[in-house]
Amino acid sequence: MKTIGFIGVGKMATAIISGLDKQKFDILISGRDFEKTKGEASELSVTAVNAHKELVEKSDVIVLAIKPQVLPTILSEIAPVLTPEKTLLSIAAGFTLSDLKHLTKAESIPIIRVMPNINAQIQKSTSAIVRNEYVTDDIYEFAKTIFASVGTVHEIAEKDFSAFTALAGSSPAYIYMFIDALARAGVLHGIPKATATKIVAETVAASADMVLTSDENPWSLVDKVSSPGGTTVAGVVSLEQNRFVGTVIDAITATIDKEKKLS
Numbered sequence: 336m337k338t339i340g341f342i343g344v345g346k347m348a349t350a351i352i353s354g355l356d357k358q359k360f361d362i363l364i365s366g367r368d369f370e371k372t373k374g375e376a377s378e379l380s381v382t383a384v385n386a387h388k389e390l391v392e393k394s395d396v397i398v399l400a401i402k403p404q405v406l407p408t409i410l411s412e413i414a415p416v417l418t419p420e421k422t423l424l425s426i427a428a429g430f431t432l433s434d435l436k437h438l439t440k441a442e443s444i445p446i447i448r449v450m451p452n453i454n455a456q457i458q459k460s461t462s463a464i465v466r467n468e469y470v471t472d473d474i475y476e477f478a479k480t481i482f483a484s485v486g487t488v489h490e491i492a493e494k495d496f497s498a499f500t501a502l503a504g505s506s507p508a509y510i511y512m513f514i515d516a517l518a519r520a521g522v523l524h525g526i527p528k529a530t531a532t533k534i535v536a537e538t539v540a541a542s543a544d545m546v547l548t549s550d551e552n553p554w555s556l557v558d559k560v561s562s563p564g565g566t567t568v569a570g571v572v573s574l575e576q577n578r579f580v581g582t583v584i585d586a587i588t589a590t591i592d593k594e595k596k597l598s
């Protein structure tokens with residue numbers, strides 16, 4: 336059985352570990368504070384390790400699940416114990432395979448980059464994956480299995496990671512904002528917030544299902560809902576007059592720009 340070591344036990348690591356079958360994977364974690372990590376290990380039914388270097392020595396795949404700001408410090412700490420037999424797997428936004436290789440200060444370390452999203456918490460992450468030339472097919476398949484345990488996995492070119500990060504990593508926040516905005520409008524018009532939120536969330540989930548399962552593109556679905564002279568088209572025109580599409584595109588571009596500045 337292969338051993339996966341997680342450095343950093345925050346929201347993403349917790350979500351991923353929760354989705355993994357503990358019978359199929361040996362899982363180690365190391366955090367910032369060992370007492371806290373021991374508590375997290377007991378809740379997640381995994382093993383706490385006191386030092387990042389020790390975790391690296393005991394793991395086949397090391398998942399870097401810390402914030403991008405902390406990543407360079409952690410990588411310089413563990414660099415002396417990295418070997419070509421161990422694979423680094425980073426989920427940090429903004430760090431390319433080349434940045435990560437540079438930070439390990441070694442030539443031939445196998446490195447995988449994955450961008451999951453917060454829906455890993457409900458085993459519905461949409462994740463992207465890419466590897467460098469030192470990752471074997473066997474380990475790459477293993478890494479895909481880890482993320483397939485918590486959702487879907489898309490192999491994409493690394494040049495598309497920033498856009499993917501915006502579209503899948505950050506967009507849940509924008510979708511929550513959209514859901515909340517619709518629900519708030521419901522409150523304005525007399526529906527209690529909890530009821531309005533449930534109504535909207537169910538409608539958003541079903542509309543996404545419709546896009547995924549029908550052969551139609553979203554705009555043709557908009558046309559289908561918009562009867563001539565009807566209520567829906569009045570709302571569609573109002574959204575457009577307020578730059579709905581342009582505003583969403585600006586938000587995605589801002590996300591991509593910020594991601595590029597992080598590394």
Ligand SMILES: NC(=O)c1ccc[n+]([C@@H]2O[C@H](COP(=O)([O-])OP(=O)(O)OC[C@H]3O[C@@H](n4cnc5c(N)ncnc54)[C@H](OP(=O)(O)O)[C@@H]3O)[C@@H](O)[C@H]2O)c1
Nearest residue numbers: 343344345346347366367400401402403426427428451453
């Ligand atoms: N959240 C998302 O939706 C999402 C989506 C895609 C990718 N990501 C990526 O996933 C990574 C983790 O994000 P997150 O949302 O899980 O962040 P998070 O909840 O803040 O988790 C980060 C964890 O790192 C720990 N940490 C800080 N310094 C450390 C150190 N020196 N050694 C070990 N652990 C340390 C923190 O511990 P303390 O709390 O004790 O400080 C915390 O548990 C980031 O790189 C992010 O870019 C996140």
